[in-house]
Amino acid sequence: MSNCKKARLPEEEEMVEGSDDDGSDEDIPMDADAGWTVNMDVTGYDLKDHDFHGIKQLLEQLFPKTLPLSLSEFADALIAQNTIGTLLKDTDEPSEGDDVVYALVSCYSLTRSKKTDLLTSLRNLLVSKCQASSASKEDKTKFTQIIGDSWSENGDVAKCDTCVGLFLNERYINLPFEQAAPQMFGSLMKEVEVAKSSMRRQVRHDFTHYAMICKISKQGASSETKDTTYLNNEEEEFAQEAMLSFDFDVVSHHTTKSRRLLLLKAQTFQRIIANV
């Protein structure tokens, strides 16, 4: 298969499901503890045009529709950067149908020469959420400056002092990821390395900083004792070594969800991701 660029992930994802799955009721014990395992074979694929709907669905998890960001444009832009990014899909890929995309790992550079609506709305979103957050004044200025320096009005990206990449790590909730993670992250870093040399004038991939938005949930009565859980477990390690971070809320399907943006220096990011 020409678009399967990596070897099959030799994993059998095990998912323990409760007994309320489909299947004849007579055979399955209705005991809630007696789950069974489902074996899934998944393969990493490049982002292609027919994955548009799957990618958009995963992006919606991170960026609910209430935000002023066009997810269609974003999905198109991720597909367009054809050397970067990996999707996790079923191994038996049906032809051109609407495949289910289980996970997405990609990196989108904010340092581009062409001023698109997408780029402007992404930057404005990050900066406005930062300004509105409860981060320290120092952090806010630092962040705004880094984002501000990572592009130039006249489109001359070579002169930019900083180069920021937005790291995307999305998957179906509760999908076991420990086996797939190292391969997906590893290949992403390799792809970014290769991309550094090409297209230097239009888009830069020699990132000085990586930004990532984590889905978090805060529990606890008062704001001091709030216990933060990261929906993507591996992101907690990144959070511990982030140079700065701030929280913001988004409204998704009439409920308020929390997000945390982390900004990491490139070397720190590369070190942590290699150890995942």
Place this chain on the structure above:
Amino acid sequence: MAVRCQFENNNEVGVFSRLTNKYCIVAVGGSENFYSVFENELVDVIPVVHATIAGCRIIGNMCVGNKNGLIVPHSCTDQELQHLRNCLPDGVVVKRIQEKLTALGNVFSCNDYAALAHHAIDRESEEVVADCLGVEVFRQTVADQSLVGSYSLFTNQGGIVHPKTSVEALDELSSLLQVPLVAGTVNRGSESIGSGMVANDWCAFCGTDTTATEVSVIDNVFKIGDGADASAIKTTMRESIVDTLM
């Protein structure tokens, strides 16, 4: 040219609006952007009305109508019914029917002369629809799907049906409805044409994800815009759309 729009970031325009040759109904939304797009195209031609049905915003799925009338389900409240009667033009009869399949927009698809219906609707509902809307009702499936309203959309000029409809079924439907039909998609490959867009004899609205190819198919089959050559879809357009004939 078909107009692209979104209802609160949702591309399913046909779910939140109902467009006919005599009136247009749109759902009540947080911002008025959706309503403004319709107003822009239709101002002074036909009234554009805000409404809810059964307290829901998915009015496109809940009701069905044409220039002669509008049919709403039994879950529509008295106030909503009265509001519709007040706002719609005088010639339009608004009727409420007792049908167990209440999502009438999914279950019926019609133009000013003919209608397709779900095979399981009541005899009574079929008669009321035929009477109120002045149409001939045909119980049909579209590509083996019973929800004809979701998977097809046709006006007096032409229609689009589910992309997996066979050529024979397409010919049969076309001769029943007496309009040219095309099997196509909207909103970048979505099969629910009836939910994804609305159209009348001179304009159409679809989701922002609709590709340029899909828009040109819509313009051609519904004969919208200047220079919309009816037969272009079979001649000049064919080469750019059809890859191989099997």
